[in-house]
Amino acid sequence: MKAKIHVTLKQGILDPQGKAIEHALDSLGFKNTENVRVGKYMELDVKETDKAKAEAQVKSMCEKLLANTIIEEYRYELQ
Amino acid sequence: MKAKIHVTLKQGILDPQGKAIEHALDSLGFKNTENVRVGKYMELDVKETDKAKAEAQVKSMCEKLLANTIIEEYRYELQ
Amino acid sequence: MKIGVLVFPGSNCDHDCQHVFQDVLGQQVQMIWHKETTMSALDAVVIPGGFSYGDYLRTGAIARFSPVMKTVKEFAQTGGLVLGICNGFQILLEAGLLPGAMLRNRSLHFVCKDTYVRVENAATPFTGACRPGQVLKIPIAHAEGNYYTDPVTLAGLQANAQVVFRYCTQDGKVAPEANPNGSLDNIAGIRNAEGNVLGMMPHPERCAEDLLGNADGRLILTSMVEFLRKKPLKMVEAWPA
Amino acid sequence: MKTNTADVKELLAQHNLTDDEFKKIVEILGREPNITELGMFSVMWSEHCSYKSSRVHLKKLPTTGPRVVQGPGENAGAVDIGDGLCVVFKMESHNHPSYIEPYQGAATGVGGILRDVFTMGARPIALLDSLRFGGLESAKNRHLMRGVVAGIAGYGNCMGVPTVGGEVRFDDIYSLNPIVNAFCLGIAHKDKIFRGTAAGVGNPVIYFGSKTGRDGIHGATMASDAFDDESDQKRPTVQVGDPFQEKLLLEACLELMANDLLVGIQDMGAAGLTSSSCEMASRAGNGIELDLTHVPRREPGMTPYELMLSESQERMLMVAKAGKEEECVRICQKWDLDVAVVGKVTGDGMLRVLDQGQVVAEIPAKALADDGPRYERPYSPPAYQDMLTNLNYDSIPDVKEANAALLTLLSSPTIASKRWVYEQYDHMVRTNTIVRPGSDAAVVRIKGTNKAVAMTVDCNGRYCLLHPYEGARLAVVEAARNLVCSGAVPIGLTDCLNFGNPERPDIMWQFVLAIEGLKEACEHFKIPIVSGNVSFYNETNGLSIYPTPMLGMVGLIEDAGQAMTQWFREDGDAIILLGKTRDDLGGSEYLKVLQHREQGSPPWLSLETEKALQDFVLKVIHEGLVQSAHDCSDGGLAVALAECCVSGPSGARGAVVKLRLDSLRRDALLFGESQSRIILSTRPKVAASLLSRAMEAGIPAAHIGTVGGGRLVIEVEQGRHSEGCRIDLPIDQVSDRWAHALEEQLSQE
Ligand SMILES: Nc1ncnc2c1ncn2[C@@H]1O[C@H](COP(=O)(O)OP(=O)(O)O)[C@@H](O)[C@H]1O
């Protein structure tokens, strides 16, 4: 199965990258954009046909490695 | 409107980060994962009610700044 | 003393730490490959700077799972001295041996330059040779040194004098303009509650010789050696401020 | 190749091969090449790999000397520094890729030069970078510069090799053809140098490093291909660097080499598997048989053509001693590298490539590596040359607002502090950096000895435009002067010759004269050129860059403690100017920035005078008589003095200086770029004796002022033909301008 994982900074945690992009967009003339947040997007294949099993595995991959839950939150879809 | 933008490496372009993560997952015992690809995920608000206008703007923001179209491709949704 | 220096794939200050403890401070140094799981009779462990696993995903995120880290945890739990410098600090955070996390520098750039840090706690195994409030000039070199933790944890760190170094001006003022990366509360280095684990972003090993124009960092490294000389390893107990 | 002539023409065009070159290929093979063979010839016979336009001229360069351990012809050059050690260094260009993708282009350029050095058995201990961009008013140029600097930082920092110095200059001529040259220096044991040779018939050929993907196929031919408007569209598969992989490759190589397992080793740079295999075979007069079946691949369905031409980064080819395969494989695996035995050394001189048991290419290795075409391209000076040099100075008003002129010059990005750049580079890792970026040369100590090496990269492209021969000589002496001011004896040189399209006689003329100039200066100073690189076709829409023969020079300091820096150290010290100031405004930064002219003749130079000056300064530095030494270059005397005041790590120091105008113009005295001048500061008590000794040595010397105070004051006395003038500025103002100008211009959006 293919897992699509989004890892984003928790609300309220300053996102320097987002700030910089917002600033750059502004100076490019895109004055009407705001609240830019930057996160990671990961795709991977899990050789596992049982959806529940796959879910459990992806969750634990996120908890263990893919996200740092002190600053980040994650969500994922499986197909 | 809220724009959700995915920026990913084009097919065939080396993804060192994905490679490293795949290797790490493997040594963590997740032997059945492969083809890890890492991209960027961005969210931002566009103060624009006309969907077509917003689309056009997000597209040009991607072309101009958010994606490096020489090695990356992008897609976006608007809500 | 016998100092163990960890070597991860991508560590690149490992030789520098070896050099400073061995050739400058005359201690015994053992390089420890990340796949090893035993550490024979070490007095202290140094986790050097660098780009372990290329800093991919998050700095320190992958290194933390190296076999050797389990042993380091045990070593720390028995009171062994652990010093994490730069990427070493980041690894200690990811490994949960110290609280908090690192964000990208406010500037988004890698910064390599001298910074001034104030010794906020001179009663640690790593700062015994410093005066309280002493200002040290120590260089930084990182892109993710923007320390973050939640307010509760921060309050705890401050209350227990776990904040050991804070970025300051040359004359010791802890001010925004002296903050090179956006760190919360100008934090440059923290210790664990027990006091035997220190993580710091600045590189003391890079300024421990007069030939290099600055020997301030030597104070921190000699503090460790002196501490170990005085205290038999197993007897390290919590260090009140 | 069963194809009709139309298709052949088409194919040749795609591969940048001429009809004659194709004829030659058919001759060599005694048949028509297949597509894989054609591809292999096209990359190996490209300008980039074959030096077909430059070789006949490169031969003239002095490449020998008592210290030379390895001259041109290997991956890098090597020079003896005593204690059984040598320094291994080389400079390489990555201009074209950096224009197409600045971050990855610059990053992979650094990766390539690092491999060139550690394949020789040297541990890299220093990087320098030499950059040229168009003016920062242009958003595109700012984008290029940000990306290039980030790319160099991203790769070098991760490798743990300090980037200790470099050079950045700006001129709109580089807008569409920026220059990105990277220099790397490593340390090796003199008797443990490794070479790219496939000796010993039957020895196994082993591939290790990253897997092979479809990266940068035709990168080598692209780099030899002038840009046109389509280039922005032309999207070649860009190579992406993986510095982490390279760090593992470095450690694995050094471990392999320490264990006496190798016969030869070479990195896969331009033309990847093709160049590494045929060059190693040819150097040993042998052949190599490769079986592509075993080559680690990143993508399915790769053809022999793609595998042989791929420029995937972080890959190496080694020839191991027979029977040592397992040990080699074990070490590579310890470092998590892909590794495979992909062939063996043969005695028949053929590069034979098999895939799934089929021979897919069979070419004499020597023909591919060394028998490429050699061209004696026609050359003649361009019509515009006289227009450039003839400049009537009477038409240029002399400077009135000296304060303003100085401040303007100090904020010209070419002169302003490069802190914004080098703070992004880790310039301290390995704890050897005695003199950090910001002085005339970087100085790095050699652990385990008392020695240190100094390094600098230099070239003033404007001088070279105005007079390629003089410009090249000036580059050599400036590089040497920078080393001498740092207390080092110059011992070797590497070059990176960036030029336009060699098929144009005027460009070829620039190249030939530059080589002549290099030759003459290097011979006079007895500095051997031990390695280098040529980058042609730095041209877009017929507009080519200024001739830019970049030099990377290395010097030796026997006692690391004697390393010298450029900034004033103590109030009250005497300021001494060595050398004569002439009416040398031609090609100066002053003329460009304040008069908007890039014209005139470059500064006058006598190699004898220069050598005498450098010998003298070296002597007094080693005797410990000197507090600081700084050479006068861009912006002339006034700028050099300002730099002495503000470039120090521990804050700015003022100075009060008095200058005699005599028969000079004010602008020439203050901002002219006369050569063979060095500003020393010394303890007051030694000033007098130092002056008289300079006189004895026949070197013009004057005690021009004193360090200290809160201002920079330069008093110019009334002269024979003109009024005097006065620079008088708060030192903090001078400092701010110089320190922040570059950052400010880059941060404009
Ligand atoms: N301008 C030059 N001066 C001296 N040697 C040169 C010059 N250009 C190339 N060489 C030498 O020719 C050889 C091939 O150069 P190059 O192709 O740049 O090496 P690589 O294949 O490692 O990139 C090298 O040994 C290099 O030192």
Ligand SMILES: [Mg+2]
């Ligand atoms: Mg090479």
